[in-house]
Amino acid sequence: MSEMAMPEGVIAGGWSYVLSAYGITAVVFIGYAWSLLRRRAAVSDGEEPK
Amino acid sequence: MNERRRRVIVTLIALAVSAGVLGYLAFGGIGENLVYYWSPTELKASGEQAVGASIRLGGLVQPGSIERDPDGLKLRFSVTDGVESVRVAAETVPPAMFREGIGVVVEGTLRTDGWFETHRLMVKHDNEYAAPGEGQELDMKELMKSMQFDESDA
Amino acid sequence: MKRFRWDAAVGLLGLALLLVGSYLGLFEAPAERHMGDVQRIMYVHVPTAWNAMLVLTAAFIFAIASVWTGKPKWDAVMTGATEAGVVMGALLIAQGMIWARPTWGIWWDWDVRLTTTLIMVILYAGILVLRSFVEDSDRRATWSAVAVIIGYVDVPLVYFCVRWWRSLHQIQSTPETVSSAMIVPLRINSFAILFIAIWFVAQRARLELARRRAEEVAPPPRRDRRQAEETNP
Known part of the structure; x- marks a missing residue:
């Protein structure tokens, strides 16, 4: 197209963003699962929480 | 009951x-009250009204219009909707995906001399995800669809 | 006493699929021709988006069933689906911001997709908070179900806004606009997060039913009731 020396418009690297996105996904899923199990264990309704 | x-x-x-x-x-x-960005045609049609106000302009980067200062601080390019185009002066480092034919949304003000000045340059990519070597060639008409100029003209 | 818990099996299946799908997405799928490796965020972001809207749609249906029948089980699953929707919606926004920075060049902008998604999370979180203040279990069920039904307006808005109005966020991709090499990890992670979401909803519903049983065993202290009457004469 143009004869100018343009950057090719491609993202180089960026693995830190990828790892952050997967990391926050893992943290939220594990954290929420843990919160569910802990809250269930805290209720004494006479039934054994599994 | x-x-x-x-x-x-x-x-x-x-x-x-x-x-x-x-x-x-x-x-x-x-x-109609929720226009996120103006097209170059709409911006030009509004004439003096648009000058000075903080607005967003959207369109594709016109191929062949990109000029960079040697020091890399100033960037000039045209934003087009296929009918009209507006010259943009950006004093910002563009996102890495910035290139000819990509959709952009720039936030800033229209000057009296017709230049659009921006400090916030955002890339608006389309919904295509291709592996290297795949995908369509630079087709401005096809790419223009991602700017949704028709849909929003309700 | 050990008995078969279908939801534990579904949750573990979801976890296993998520590991497989993420491995394929991170290491086997090709980089995108312009976005490069950053595009790999899609394999968690898009499934999170689909499933967040899906569980909130389930919450809407459960809310109708709850207010229609008055049965505690519908109130419990509605609460579960709403809370899962809030958690996944908040995660969705975080993932989206992380993806937006390298691609769009910004963390956030008030475009219609981002704004309606934020409204969705705040709205449903608000419903859960208000719900916790209502002591009477029948009244709590009715009002939160009505709020969930009305609040659901925002969910189709989140989906369709990018088609109806101009936005920074692109419209939905289709199998035609996504490289075939990217489809498999996307599908696997979609089912993975669906199964995990089902586990979330089931666990939260069980918790809600347990709390209700506990309330019947030991009603809340009188002091709280008097306070409630004072603020609401």
């Missing part, structure tokens, strides 16, 4: 309110 009827009525009212609000938002013409 009375309890049963009350429950049915509450359900129906809640559903009616829900449907009503959605219908109003979808068909009530709120979109």
Whole structure:
């Protein structure tokens, strides 16, 4: 197209963003699962929480 | 029976309110007051009115229009909607994906000399995800669809 | 006493699929021709988006069933689906911001997709908070169900806004606009997060039913009731 020396418009690297996105996904899923199990264990309704 | 009827009525009212609000938002013409960015044609048509106000301009980067200062601080390019184009002066480092033919949304002000000055340059990519070597060539008409100029002209 | 818990099996299946799908997405799928490796965020972001809207749609249906029948089980699953929707919606926004920075060049902008998604999370979180203040279990069920039904307006808005109005966020991709090499990890992670979401909803519903049983065993202290009457004469 143009004869100018343009950057090719491609993202180089960026693995830190990828790892952050997967990391926050893992943290939220594990954290929420843990919160569910802990809250269930805290209720004494006479039934054994599994 | 009375309890049963009350429950049915509450359900129906809640559903009616829900449907009503959605219908109003979808068909009530709120979109006209909700223009996220202007097209170059709209910006030029508004004439003096648009000068000085903080607005967003959207379009594709015109191929062959990109000029960079040797020091890399100033960037100039044209934003086009296929009909009109506006020259943009950006004093910002563009996102890595910035290139000819990509969609951009720039926030800033229109100057009296017709240049659009921006400090916030955002890349608006389309919905295509291709592996290297795949995908369509630079086709401005096809790429223009991602700017949704037709849809929003309601 | 050990008995078969279907939801534990579904949750573990979801976890296993998520590991497989993420491995394929991170290491086997090709980089995108312009976005490069950053595009790999898609394999968690898009499934999170689909499933967040899906569980909130389930919450809407459960809310109708709850207010229609008055049965505690519908109130419990509605609460579960709403809370899962809030958690996944908040995660969705975080993932989206992380993806937006390298691609769009910004963390956030008030475009219609981002704004309606934020409204969705705040709205449903608000419903859960208000719900916790209502002591009477029948009244709590009715009012939160009505709020969930009306609040659901925002969910189709989140989906369709990018088609109806101009936005920074692109419209939905289709199988035609996504490289075939990217489809498999996307599908696997979509089912993975669906199964995990089902586990979330089931666990939260069980918790809600347990709390209700506990309330019947030991009603809340009188002091709280008097306070409630004072603020609401």
